[in-house]
Amino acid sequence: MRSALVHLTVVVAILGAALSAAHAVALESIHVGGYVRHHTSVLVDGGDYSIIENTLALTLDQSRGNVAFRVDPYIYERPGEELEMGLRQAYVDIYWDSVDLRVGRQQVIWGKGDGVFITDIVSPKDLRRFLLPDFEEIRIGVDAVKLDYYRGNGTLEVVWIPVLAPTLPPDEGSVWARPMQFPVQPSFDMSSEGVDASLENSEVFAKYSLLSSAFDLEMMAGYAWDDEPALHLSVEQDPDTHEVVSLLVTPEHHRLTLAGGSFSTAVGGAVVRGEGAYYWGKRFATESPLTGDGVLERDYVHYLLGVDWTLLGVSMSAQFVQEVILDYDDALASNERSNVVTFLARESFLNETLHLEFFSYVGLSDSDALLRPKISYDMADGFEILVGADLFVGEEGMFGAYDANDSAYVKLKYSF
Numbered sequence: 001m002r003s004a005l006v007h008l009t010v011v012v013a014i015l016g017a018a019l020s021a022a023h024a025v026a027l028e029s030i031h032v033g034g035y036v037r038h039h040t041s042v043l044v045d046g047g048d049y050s051i052i053e054n055t056l057a058l059t060l061d062q063s064r065g066n067v068a069f070r071v072d073p074y075i076y077e078r079p080g081e082e083l084e085m086g087l088r089q090a091y092v093d094i095y096w097d098s099v100d101l102r103v104g105r106q107q108v109i110w111g112k113g114d115g116v117f118i119t120d121i122v123s124p125k126d127l128r129r130f131l132l133p134d135f136e137e138i139r140i141g142v143d144a145v146k147l148d149y150y151r152g153n154g155t156l157e158v159v160w161i162p163v164l165a166p167t168l169p170p171d172e173g174s175v176w177a178r179p180m181q182f183p184v185q186p187s188f189d190m191s192s193e194g195v196d197a198s199l200e201n202s203e204v205f206a207k208y209s210l211l212s213s214a215f216d217l218e219m220m221a222g223y224a225w226d227d228e229p230a231l232h233l234s235v236e237q238d239p240d241t242h243e244v245v246s247l248l249v250t251p252e253h254h255r256l257t258l259a260g261g262s263f264s265t266a267v268g269g270a271v272v273r274g275e276g277a278y279y280w281g282k283r284f285a286t287e288s289p290l291t292g293d294g295v296l297e298r299d300y301v302h303y304l305l306g307v308d309w310t311l312l313g314v315s316m317s318a319q320f321v322q323e324v325i326l327d328y329d330d331a332l333a334s335n336e337r338s339n340v341v342t343f344l345a346r347e348s349f350l351n352e353t354l355h356l357e358f359f360s361y362v363g364l365s366d367s368d369a370l371l372r373p374k375i376s377y378d379m380a381d382g383f384e385i386l387v388g389a390d391l392f393v394g395e396e397g398m399f400g401a402y403d404a405n406d407s408a409y410v411k412l413k414y415s416f
Contacts, residue, residue, distance in 0.1 A: 033416060034058035041409035043175075044389075050175060050407050051129070053078050057088070068093040072141075089141050100148040105141040108159055110207060110220060112262040112273040115342055115361065116321055118302050119220050119260045119277050122159055122205050124167045124227040130176050130402065131370075132390055140165055154210045161203040164195040164253065167227040175405050180231070182289065186247040193229055193251040201225075215265035220277075225253045230283035233294030247289060254283050254297075269309060273319075276303030284325065284332050291331040299326045306342075317344040339364040340398075353378040366397025386411040 037055040042048070054077040061070040069092045076084040091104030108122035115135075117125065123139040131138065142165045149156040170176035180186075195201050207220040229251035236246040260277025279302065283295045306319035319342040328336040341364060346357045354377050361370045374388025389408045394400025 030060055030062045032058065032060055035413055035415040037411060037413040039409065039411045041390075041407045043404075044391075044406040044408060045404055050405070051078070051409075063093075066095040068095075087141065088136075098150045100150075102144075102146040102148075105143050106146065107136070107139045107141050108144070108146065108205075109139070110218070110262075112216075112218075112264050112275045113304050113306070113321070114317060114319060114344060115359065116275075116304060116319070116340075118275045118304060119207075119218070119258075119262060121222070121224070121227070121258075122161075124165050126168045128168055128170050128174065128176065130170070140168065153212055154208060157207045157209070159203075159205040161205075161224075162199070163197045164201070164203065164225045165227075166229070166253065169228075176402070178401055180249075182247055182249075183244045184247050186233075186249045189248055189250045191250075192232075193253070195225055195253050215263055217261070217263050219261040221259040222257070224256050224258070226256045226283065227253075229253045230295045231285060233289045235289050237290075244289065254281065256281055271308040273306040273308070274304065276301065284334050286329075286331045287333045288331065296329055296332060298328070298332075300324060301326065313347060315344075315346045318342065335365050337365065361399060363394065363397045363399055366394060366400055368392070368394025368397035368400030370399040370402075382415045384411075384413045384415070386413065 034057045035055075037057075039051060039053045039055070040049065041051040043050050055074065057072065057074045059070065059072050062068065071090045072088040074086060074088055078084075087105055089104075089106050091102050091106045094101045094103075109120060110122060111118055111120040113120065115131065122144075123142055125138050126133070126140050127138070142161050143163060144159050144161045146157065146159045149158075170178075203222070203224040205220065205222040205224065207218055210217045230253075232250045232252055234248040234250070235244055237243060238245050257280040258277050260275070262273070262275035264271055264273045266272075278299065280299050281297055282300050283297055286292065286294050286296055288294075301324045302322075304319050304321040306317060308315070308317045310316070321340040321342065323338040325332065325334060325336055341362045342360065343362070344357070344359045346355070348355050355375065357374050357376075359372045363369060369392070371391040371393065372388065373391075374386060376384055376386040378384055387408075387410050389406070391406050392399050392402045392404075394403060
């Protein structure tokens with residue numbers, strides 16, 4: 001409760017400062033927007049609630065001359081839990097003729113993929129509910145300095161992140177937590193999990209974008225930390241039977257270097273997209289804790305090819321996504337190649353007030369899938385009712401592992 005009160009104090013202070021600033025500048029008022037949302041989700045198998053949640057998300061912004069600011073506070077209320085409060089974004093912009101500077105907490109969105117993170121890795125992810133929330137909520141804001149330099153049709157964007165912000169995994173005991181399989185009950189050494197805040201440990205990303213009448217092109221590179229820690233294992237065996245008698249798990253973040261890019265271009269009546277990245281120094285878990293320290297370092301490639309088109313008024317999109325681990329070792333727990341296909345279809349009716357959508361991930365390597373049909377209706381200006389389902393198919397793999405988590409949900413959202 002004390003933590004919730006601290007966060008509440010911060011949010012109130014921000015709102016108070018914003019209102020004071022609005023009063024001080026008289027006619028130059030702060031714009032306030034956002035939404036209130038209720039979300040109830042029920043597991044298909046058994047009828048238990050997987051989530052009951054009320055959300056307040058605000059956006060406060062203002063610009064004066066060549067300076068602007070934006071603050072996005074949010075509050076999640078869930079029965080039986082402490083209030084979750086925070087700032088999704090809180091930054092100041094300064095504009096010059098050919099340079100923009102943004103300082104503060106911000107979400108950085110790169111790449112051309114739908115529902116896939118390839119070059120879009122500057123902002124870490126909130127995976128406490130897997131990939132089901134809106135991507136605005138999955139991306140975690142990072143405290144960063146971002147500079148954009150414009151010249152002609154090109155833009156150079158440089159991002160400096162002084163302190164690592166790790167990915168948030170599912171809470172222990174959550175239906176989204178994937179239990180780790182160990183031969184014995186492990187103990188944990190958390191002393192290496194964090195990364196010390198120092199100039200040496202900061203992260204740097206750069207992207208060059210070129211926009212022309214024929215195509216969009218992006219090229220990027222980064223020197224960063226892996227947002228998800230590798231689990232290093234220290235095993236003690238019985239000298240006679242060679243059975244594992246104790247196991248120490250040490251989570252540790254490691255450096256990653258990556259380079260990649262993306263493109264999109266119109267071909268006939270369709271848009272063809274592509275995105276890819278090469279990662280140096282990724283740590284992968286091994287199948288057995290007896291293989292080294294349970295982790296092997298390998299380079300890997302992650303890419304997609306996609307196409308967007310419209311047929312009989314229905315907007316559609318398809319993507320082929322592949323991950324390839326180079327110099328593969330059979331001791332690795334991951335597949336050498338992981339192939340996923342995504343498909344999206346969307347149509348609107350009744351003067352753009354009724355919206356039907358179907359999105360799916362299909363894992364070709366593990367014969368699994370996630371199917372996400374939904375229907376929404378704009379009942380009044382700013383008020384939306386949404387009904388949908390998240391259906392998992394298969395027995396293993398990224399999606400099949402959650403086969404018991406099929407759910408149906410309803411959301412009521414008022415935007416202002």
